[in-house]
Amino acid sequence: MNITTLAKHICMLCSLMITQLTWAAEMVPTFPQLAAKSWILMDAVSGNVLVEGNSDQRLPPASLTKLMTAYIATMEIIRGQIGENDKVTVSENAWRTVGSRMFIKIGSQVTVSDLLHGIIIQSGNDASVALSEHIAGSEDAFVDLMNDTAGDLGMNNSNFINTTGLPSQDHYSSAHDIAILARAIIYDDPVRYTIYSQKEFFWNNIKQLNRNLLLWRDKAVDGLKTGYTDEAGYCIASSAIHDGQRLIAVVFGANSEQARAVETQKLLTYGFHFFEAHTFYHKATVLSRAKVWNGAPNQVTAGLADNLILTMPKGQLNNLVTSITMNSQLIAPIAKGDVIGKVEVISNNKVVHSVDLIALDAIDKGSIFRCVWNKINLLFYDLFN
Structure with a gap:
């Protein structure tokens, strides 16, 4: 084989290698449809949407509503409007709130910090109402704060009627909006974001477990929250960090507690395997x-x-x-x-x-x-x- 022929073969081989490398870099398989009504996978740092399915569809968010309740409370702490050790007197209205509970007693005093833990870990409807009354005077007034905050964050497909997520006409959000809210929670108050990773909370001689099964299954997962009503189905907003990259996954309307965990895990695994984030400036x-x-x-x-x-x-x-x-x-x-x-x-x-x-x-x-x-x-x- 002469030098000219050898050079041609080397050029062809190099061209083939470059083509294969380019093809491999661009080969990101299409994400399959999840067993859920809507879902989204977002890069937390940039806010870029990686994959989604019906993510702007307006749906009942169940207890994912409490993410907004808790977010406003933490922002009030940061602004100095309330303190974590402030005592909150539990009203009869808060005590009578139905659904999942922290089991706070009427007329008792509970700290803001304990109520936050009761909202985030135990999904306490009673805690949500008590804290909203402490901040705004009434749950209705607090709901106005929720909708104003949603507008400020760009949550264009959300409207809140209560602080708990109990079924109510015209109470809705979307997977995309909840991902936006989750991103704000993570970066606007990283100190109190650690509450979302706690697996249990003990209050009133009752230990309740965090319903986010991924906290036990995947060490990369460190939040956020689950929700369920008959109307909404099983919902979850979750976040995980791996090799410095943080992703947010939100699933609305899965068929079971197990299903929402499995479908969320699919999203996170896909994102970490096929995508990477880079900061240019x-x-x-x-x-x-x-x-x-x-x-x-x-x-x-x-x-x-x-x-x-x-x-x-x-x-x-x-x-x-x-x-x-x-x-x-x-x-x-x-x-x-x-x-x-x-x-x-x-x-x-x-x-x-x-x-x-x-x-x-x-x-x-x-x-x-x-x-x-x-x-x-x-x-x-x-x-x-």
Whole structure:
């Protein structure tokens, strides 16, 4: 075999290897339909949806409603409006609430922290009502907070009528919305998120187990909550972290407690096996500097309002590159947060994602002398560019 023939064979072999590697990287099998009414798998860091089925369908959320109840309570703690050790007097209204219970006694005083544990671990309807009354004066007033918070989070397919998830007309949410809420719970208050991983809670001489079976079956799972009513079926919002990657899985309307755990496990296994997340840039990091006409100073720093994170099928991230483009002729004044360019993520010469590049600081308008001088320079700049 001469050198020319050998070279041709080597080239063919290399081409075949590249083709096979590319094919393997892009080969992500279609996720099969789950045995549930709706479901979603979300990358927690980026909020990107990896796979879903009817995830925006409005359905009764059962006790997944309590995720919103608990989230608002933890935000009130962070804001200093209530304290974890505050004593809450249990009303007759809370004590009489039907369904799953923490078994708090009428007229007794229970700390906010204990009520949170009763809501999250024991799914106590009585605890949900008691805590809502403590925060807002009444459950109805608290429900207004729930719907306002849902709007702020972008939960566009949710409407709450109560704090418990007991069946009620026009009380609904969606798998996608619950995933959005779960993401907020995880990242807005990571300290109290650890409650969701606790397997049991002992109160009033009664030990109740967390109904999230995955906490026993998968060490990567560390939350969140289950729900069930005859109307809703078996529901679950769960999260797991593996090799630094966190996923959120939500399932609505499974047929049994076992089924919701099995179907959720399918989602998490699929996500960790076939996808990976990559952070390209962190928010507020200086990515570029640009000249500002008439500015004092005459340069502006540019970066991103949020982390630039993409979740892609494994093996495809190496094919991605980023490109930063600044707007031409930036003229003062410029406010902090003004859009002054673009950051694009490119794969095979195709833009797959684009985000705004913003000013990280404000640039005031300079002196009259500077403005006149820059106007002359700008005239020549336009003439020759």
